[in-house]
Amino acid sequence: MKGITPPLNVEESGGGVMRFSPDEALRLESGGQLNGFEVGYRTYGQLNSDASNAILVCHALTGDQYVASPHPTTGKPGWWIELIGPGKPLDTGRYFIICTNVIGGCMGSTGPSSTDPATGAPYGLTFPVITIGDMVRAQALLVEKLGITTLFAVVGGSMGGMQVLQWTVDYPNRVFSAVCIASAPRHSAQNIALNEVGRQAIMADPDWRGGDYAGLGTRPEKGLAVARMAAHITYLSEAALQRKFGREFQKDGVSWGFDADFQVESYLRHQGASFVDRFDANSYLYITRAMDYFDLAVAHGGVLAEAFRRARQVRFCVLSFTSDWLYPTTESRDIVRALNAAGARVSFVEIESDKGHDAFLLHEPVMEAALSGFVASAAKARGLKS
């Protein structure tokens, strides 16, 4: 239990970096392993005496463990502060909330920007390719270290939702309930295509240096910013973009050139520029790759219901949003159909919203009501005190 720091503010109850010794290697799906890896994490609320009230929150592609506390680089509030806190759907007065940085990330968990103990230099592209399953295996080791056998709930949106599903498939007896929001059981061709645009933008930046930029003292900021700009569009919807920006100009109107004349251009440029301050380009490559490789059915003869066969006693809640075209409702319905076929206990709501994929990070009353209801009733079934 090294690396635990005292609470940083009212919300955080612990966390830091958990270091695993070289004899606790992380096996990887690609065949390799990580010796002596680290997992960055934060906790909120208190673990009860029988360790039965722990909720693991899984973050999305560019998220991190600062789910309910200010980001150390940007100072912005936690990314799921709408859902986590006293009296919120994930009530910190009742549950012990854990959020970890994924393996391959750049906020404290071992990733391509970490130092390779074998060479003493940053891994760069010598970092092994990781999968959603690998991320989950690292989380399982951390959860075990925290003295928790069974998680009361695993909750996540987007790539976080993939981790949730993977948890129920790989560790069905260690998960009591699971909430999968705006996600999919596999990455679609469109998802892979969009990720590839981002990766190519990074690799086309001369400062990327074949992935060795850290050792060579450069940063592929332009490529990473373009990747973020393209991705950011996919998190919104046509209606949301139109409502927010329309065809509004920046102050001076038409420049007869290629400045950011339109507000939407300026907004995207800002999104790209601020992203590079907090994210590592190689992490972006590795994590998007992990998402592309994600296909829960593939290890089960292509039958998704088979993947969930051992998870039939887990209580599932699946949520999607009407305007999410990145992880559309049809993909959530695929999950629901397979869970029904496996005989699992599943609830599903498609939430009316015009905010696109990002709706899961925003204030959405129906999502909050559904999540509150589901978690509270699961807590009752689990026998947790209110």
Next chain:
Amino acid sequence: MSMVREDFREILRLVRPGARVLDIGCGEGALLQLLTDEKSVDGRGLEISPGGVAACLTRGLAVVQGDADRDLADFPTQAFDYAILSQTLQAVREPRRVLEELLRIADRAIVSFPNFGHWRVRWALMAGGRMPMTGSLPTPWYETQNIHLCTVGDFVDLCDALHVEIEAAAALAEGRPARSIDPRLFIENWRAETAIFLLNRQTPKDGSSPRPDRPERNDLFD
């Protein structure tokens, strides 16, 4: 139990304790809750409105958002003991297909609907020359969800055509307990305001399958 709707009370009576039940159009989950509390059923619901599903989640029920016309196909064959379709058949686009789906998903179906053959309905149309508005059909024609109204006689004909066995039937009138009926009797088609049927797949006497295209029991359809 005094506040329980009469149709719910009748459904409670029909369902075997501990059964697996799918309630289609479960609203805010009142019936499912009742079945869970009183009959310890393993209940699931299908409900079209997100608000209804959210309310069901608060009650701790497992409910999937969807509609009877489109989403019953997502449920595996013979996954339930009972499929309940309460006051919804007349509002679906394809009642015949929905009825077949109910009996694919479950061994038995419980179906209730307003009887368009009720004397009050007939009288309103005959004497007034206007689309009937009665206790069980309270909405004007231009606002009603009911697009496939039928009479008890029509429904019996459909069951016969689909080789569906009618195990039991009851008539409901507002505020009165359910009355067991023989739905093939001419008079009941006049007297029943709302009808409720317990159906099952007919077992043919010669032992052959009435529907040879029916897949073998298999809960993997993905």
